[in-house]
Amino acid sequence: MTAIGDRVVTIADAWIGTPYRHQASVKGIGCDCLGLVRGIWREIYGTEPEAVAPYRADWAERGGGERLLEAAGRHCVPVADLSVAEPGDLLIFRFHPQFAAKHAGILAGTDAFIHAYEHSAVIRSALVPAWRRRIAGIYRFPEIS
Numbered sequence: 088m089t090a091i092g093d094r095v096v097t098i099a100d101a102w103i104g105t106p107y108r109h110q111a112s113v114k115g116i117g118c119d120c121l122g123l124v125r126g127i128w129r130e131i132y133g134t135e136p137e138a139v140a141p142y143r144a145d146w147a148e149r150g151g152g153e154r155l156l157e158a159a160g161r162h163c164v165p166v167a168d169l170s171v172a173e174p175g176d177l178l179i180f181r182f183h184p185q186f187a188a189k190h191a192g193i194l195a196g197t198d199a200f201i202h203a204y205e206h207s208a209v210i211r212s213a214l215v216p217a218w219r220r221r222i223a224g225i226y227r228f229p230e231i232s
């Protein structure tokens with residue numbers, strides 16, 4: 088595991104139990120999947136890399152484009168596929184082939200990831216085949232220089 092990956096997993100673990108709140112990103116108070124990633128980023132780098140415009144829960148079904156994948160590509164390092172992914176890598180998921188990718192989580196081991204689960208909280212989930220099939224992109228947080 089890379090140094091940055093170890094730090095990402097440690098921080099993500101500290102968010103477990105944070106209630107699900109759409110558009111929020113405050114550990115212990117509330118977050119959605121993007122808010123979890125934003126909170127981790129802030130803890131590592133100090134500020135967010137770009138402002139996030141308000142978004143509806145159904146934005147990806149309403150012609151939202153690949154905003155999540157594009158943002159990940161602007162700020163993180165692409166990883167070829169799951170076979171070379173490491174704990175701490177950012178996973179982006181697509182629920183339906185015809186819609187944009189709209190869910191994110193943090194790889195927490197070979198068979199687990201941490202994500203904000205809608206209507207629940209930040210949890211650690213098994214990376215079962217149903218989740219693996221939905222991976223649309225994998226990205227590594229940049230090392231701190």
